[in-house]
Amino acid sequence: MTIAAILSRLERAETTAVALLEEVQARVAAAGAQAPVARLEWDRAFDQARAADRARQEGAAGPLCGVPLAHKDMFDRAGSVVGFGAHPDAQRRAERTAEVLARLDAAGAVDFGRLQMSEFAMGPTGQNHHHGMPVNPAVPGGVPGGSSSGSGVAVAMGLVPAALGSDTGGSIRIPAACTGVVGFKPSPGLVPRAGAMPLSWTQDVVGPLAASVDCARRVLSVLSAGRTRATSQPPGRLRLAFDDSSLTEGVSARMRAALADLRQQLRAQGHEVVVLDMGWLAHLAEPANVIAISEAATVHADRLRAAPDSYGPEVRARLCQAAGIPAQAYLRARQIRQIAITRAKAEIFAAADLVILPGLADVAPQAAALAGAKGAEIATMIAGMTGLTRPASLLGLPVLTLPVAQTADGPLSVQIMGQRGAEDLIADLAQHLETARRSDLHRGTDPA
Amino acid sequence: MDQEIAALLGRAPTEEERAIARDQRARVERGIFANPLLAGGPQAALASTDPFGGEGGA
Numbered sequence: 352m353t354i355a356a357i358l359s360r361l362e363r364a365e366t367t368a369v370a371l372l373e374e375v376q377a378r379v380a381a382a383g384a385q386a387p388v389a390r391l392e393w394d395r396a397f398d399q400a401r402a403a404d405r406a407r408q409e410g411a412a413g414p415l416c417g418v419p420l421a422h423k424d425m426f427d428r429a430g431s432v433v434g435f436g437a438h439p440d441a442q443r444r445a446e447r448t449a450e451v452l453a454r455l456d457a458a459g460a461v462d463f464g465r466l467q468m469s470e471f472a473m474g475p476t477g478q479n480h481h482h483g484m485p486v487n488p489a490v491p492g493g494v495p496g497g498s499s500s501g502s503g504v505a506v507a508m509g510l511v512p513a514a515l516g517s518d519t520g521g522s523i524r525i526p527a528a529c530t531g532v533v534g535f536k537p538s539p540g541l542v543p544r545a546g547a548m549p550l551s552w553t554q555d556v557v558g559p560l561a562a563s564v565d566c567a568r569r570v571l572s573v574l575s576a577g578r579t580r581a582t583s584q585p586p587g588r589l590r591l592a593f594d595d596s597s598l599t600e601g602v603s604a605r606m607r608a609a610l611a612d613l614r615q616q617l618r619a620q621g622h623e624v625v626v627l628d629m630g631w632l633a634h635l636a637e638p639a640n641v642i643a644i645s646e647a648a649t650v651h652a653d654r655l656r657a658a659p660d661s662y663g664p665e666v667r668a669r670l671c672q673a674a675g676i677p678a679q680a681y682l683r684a685r686q687i688r689q690i691a692i693t694r695a696k697a698e699i700f701a702a703a704d705l706v707i708l709p710g711l712a713d714v715a716p717q718a719a720a721l722a723g724a725k726g727a728e729i730a731t732m733i734a735g736m737t738g739l740t741r742p743a744s745l746l747g748l749p750v751l752t753l754p755v756a757q758t759a760d761g762p763l764s765v766q767i768m769g770q771r772g773a774e775d776l777i778a779d780l781a782q783h784l785e786t787a788r789r790s791d792l793h794r795g796t797d798p799a
Numbered sequence: 800m801d802q803e804i805a806a807l808l809g810r811a812p813t814e815e816e817r818a819i820a821r822d823q824r825a826r827v828e829r830g831i832f833a834n835p836l837l838a839g840g841p842q843a844a845l846a847s848t849d850p851f852g853g854e855g856g857a
Contacts, residue, residue, distance in 0.1 A: 637830025656809035674803035675823030685850030
């Protein structure tokens with residue numbers, strides 16, 4: 352159910368926040384081990400739900416009043432235990448509440464708990480050495496994607512209309528693409544990170560995974576304290592860039608077909624489709640990785656040295672990569688980032704308002720195909736899953752991941768990215784496309 | 800390389816951990832020091848690029 356539908360039921364007094372939370376509680380119980388939860392906090396959530404019902408009766412309902420939500424297990428809430436998807440020894444009780452949770456609380460949202468994630472937000476598949484891998488409801492046998500694995504699965508299962516995630520190299524966008532939901536990675540600095548687990552100061556952002564574009568932008572508007580619009584506007588006539596280069600040459604035939612259908616649809620809507628050679632973006636993958644690993648190894652320095660074997664082998668392997676990164680390489684990577692930001696403005700955003708790239712090369716990979724990766728193979732596997740998402744992380748671009756086609760094996764998604772601060776324009780186009788696709792699905796004319 | 804890994808982990812590395820660090824060092828050579836985006840720019844401009852300048856994105 353979407354946020355708009357939930358609010359409509361509440362406004363018409365067809366239900367209450369408490370009754371909605373009871374429905375969610377029943378669905379979580381029915382899902383059993385399939386529910387991608389790390390820790391449930393029903394007592395506090397019912398207190399929030401009762402407060403939401405009172406606020407609505409008093410005419411003081413906030414924009415998310417009574418809407419049940421849950422979040423990646425990496426955000427502080429005073430008095431709650433935060434797990435980080437890590438070994439139980441890493442758990443700690445938070446003394447403060449993350450600014451993003453405080454903003455959702457103030458908007459009236461009902462936060463019932465913590466969702467599974469990759470260990471310390473490191474890992475694009477969703478596999479977790481300590482806690483297993485959430486089941487992807489959209490792709491049988493497929494990975495759920497990570498690191499915001501539980502957030503994507505919870506939305507795809509219909510447990511929540513939206514859930515918070517974080518994104519350093521694709522950790523909102525990859526699970527969104529794997530599970531066929533919307534993921535919205537905002538510009539760095541738009542959403543506060545205070546009280547959120549750090550991984551890479553240069554590239555970390557917090558944003559929503561959601562059941563629809565409308566759900567995502569309503570949540571983002573609250574997270575950004577109103578700096579982005581919660582409502583859509585016609586996007587106008589846009590110049591939309593697609594890639595024709597080595598960056599995307601490895602995508603599947605069906606992804607290629609979905610992109611062709613999308614270009615045709617956009618032209619029919621009056622947009623100008625621009626085809627650019629963006630192959631140079633592929634040269635950003637290693638600088639993005641070097642910055643992320645160097646900063647992550649610094650975040651984890653004390654714990655890693657004190658208890659290296661409390662980390663799962665995949666995460667320990669990635670942190671070990673830092674031993675192969677001299678300080679000069681980190682600084683060179685930062686220089687490459689500055690050069691690339693300038694080049695993106697001059698070459699891409701001078702020619703186009705927004706860029707559309709595949710979310711993944713194909714549908715979510717099968718878990719069995721990735722399970723055997725060990726040691727240095729892990730770096731190759733990670734590079735394969737993040738090659739299309741890392742450039743926007745390094746460039747600091749806002750990106751929305753949108754499902755655009757459904758195949759027999761799962762959903763196919765694209766990334767819509769724009770310049771820093773283009774969240775509203777991105778969401779306007781995405782919402783327009785989503786509405787058109789739902790109309791096609793309703794008429795049975797979805798191209799996929 | 801063993802010293803760098805030991806500084807990270809607080810113990811001697813395993814052979815697999817050595818292989819990971821060596822693999823990353825090779826990736827750094829290819830993807831950072833030989834990155835075409837560095838080669839394409841005038842050296843003077845590159846030398847003056849502040850790695851921490853302009854925190855904004857594109």
